[in-house]
Amino acid sequence: MRLLPEPSAQSLRLVFLLIFVMGVAPSPALTAGCSDRCVCDDQLVAQCAGQQLTQFPSDLPLATRQLIISNNEINDLPALDLNYLADLIYLDCSNNSLTQISRSTFGNLRKLAYLDLSFNTLTKIEERTFAPLISLFMLRMTDNPGLSNIHPLAFAGNAALQVLDMSRNNLTTLNVSSLVTLPALRSLGLSGNPLRCDCSSEDLCMWVQIQSFKFQDEGQTVCHSPEAMQGRRLAELGKQLRADCHRGLDYWDYLFFTVVGFIIFSAGTIAAWVMGVFMVLCEHYKKSNDEDN
Ligand SMILES: *[C@@H]1O[C@H](CO)[C@@H](O)[C@H](O)[C@H]1NC(C)=O
Ligand SMILES: *[C@@H]1O[C@H](CO)[C@@H](O)[C@H](O)[C@H]1NC(C)=O
Ligand SMILES: *[C@@H]1O[C@H](CO)[C@@H](O)[C@H](O)[C@H]1NC(C)=O
Numbered sequence: 001m002r003l004l005p006e007p008s009a010q011s012l013r014l015v016f017l018l019i020f021v022m023g024v025a026p027s028p029a030l031t032a033g034c035s036d037r038c039v040c041d042d043q044l045v046a047q048c049a050g051q052q053l054t055q056f057p058s059d060l061p062l063a064t065r066q067l068i069i070s071n072n073e074i075n076d077l078p079a080l081d082l083n084y085l086a087d088l089i090y091l092d093c094s095n096n097s098l099t100q101i102s103r104s105t106f107g108n109l110r111k112l113a114y115l116d117l118s119f120n121t122l123t124k125i126e127e128r129t130f131a132p133l134i135s136l137f138m139l140r141m142t143d144n145p146g147l148s149n150i151h152p153l154a155f156a157g158n159a160a161l162q163v164l165d166m167s168r169n170n171l172t173t174l175n176v177s178s179l180v181t182l183p184a185l186r187s188l189g190l191s192g193n194p195l196r197c198d199c200s201s202e203d204l205c206m207w208v209q210i211q212s213f214k215f216q217d218e219g220q221t222v223c224h225s226p227e228a229m230q231g232r233r234l235a236e237l238g239k240q241l242r243a244d245c246h247r248g249l250d251y252w253d254y255l256f257f258t259v260v261g262f263i264i265f266s267a268g269t270i271a272a273w274v275m276g277v278f279m280v281l282c283e284h285y286k287k288s289n290d291e292d293n
Contacts, residue, residue: 056078065088068090086110094119094120097120130154139161141166152178
């Protein structure tokens with residue numbers, strides 16, 4: 001009795017081929033398979049651009065270092081799938097339909113240096129969204145037409161961030177605290193936003209003026225409102241806003257002091273007058289007493 005079937009020549013050849021492939025494979029990328037609509041190469045690049053994907057590609061090699069999912073219709077980055085790719089260095093998600101990202105989205109990507117979120121439909125960036133990305137060097141987040149809200153601590157924890165591009169979003173203001181937390185920043189893009197230059201932007205304008213060397217296209221970083229400021233460069237407004245927004249006294253203060261001054265003056269005049277009359281009366285009384293005696 002034969003317990004095992006005799007291996008056929010063909011299946012033996014297959015086994016040998018498999019062992020051979022596994023032996024020479026330079027990386028796990030080749031052996032671990034690849035998502036059907038992506039191309040994974042031995043440089044640990046997974047290329048999935050323009051594949052009409054509506055969901056994040058699953059089954060990517062765990063060792064993937066560079067993932068390109070641009071030009072698709074992906075509306076969500078699932079934290080679980082993404083965080084399996086703990087060796088990712090480069091992630092291009094541009095031109096998709098991403099509506100939100102959060103701190104948990106990037107929970108485990110400690111090597112990620114380049115992140116592109118441009119051409120999506122993000123509306124806000126919350127506190128410490130990118131904090132787990134301790135190696136993040138360049139963040140591109142341009143052309144999100146509804147992106148109007150960046151939390152003051154959105155980039156807290158990104159001490160390595162050198163290039164931040166937020167051009168052509170819908171920002172009317174940006175709390176300068178979000179930039180102050182970036183010690184390594186050397187290039188910032190803010191042009192093409194409907195920036196409002198009033199006293200609430202005073203700190204931002206001042207910062208831009210002092211740090212203008214960091215601006216990518218400082219000449220095009222201009223105010224959109226109020227009307228009087230339209231088209232003026234942020235970098236030239238810092239000192240002016242500082243002066244305008246901290247004019248010691250305004251109109252109502254002057255009016256107040258005038259009225260109070262007038263009351264004090266009148267009170268003094270009346271008091272002096274009453275005193276005068278009183279003294280005259282006293283004098284008169286004394287005199288008539290003296291005459292009586
Ligand atoms: C975005 O992706 C679509 C679909 O692939 C493409 O037709 C379009 O040109 C891309 N837009 C940009 C700005 O790259
Ligand atoms: C941009 O923000 C303004 C409010 O600041 C809003 O009215 C407008 O709809 C926003 N634009 C887009 C494209 O979401
Ligand atoms: C900016 O954010 C800080 C910290 O949250 C806050 O204290 C400050 O008032 C904000 N500045 C403006 C102009 O909103």
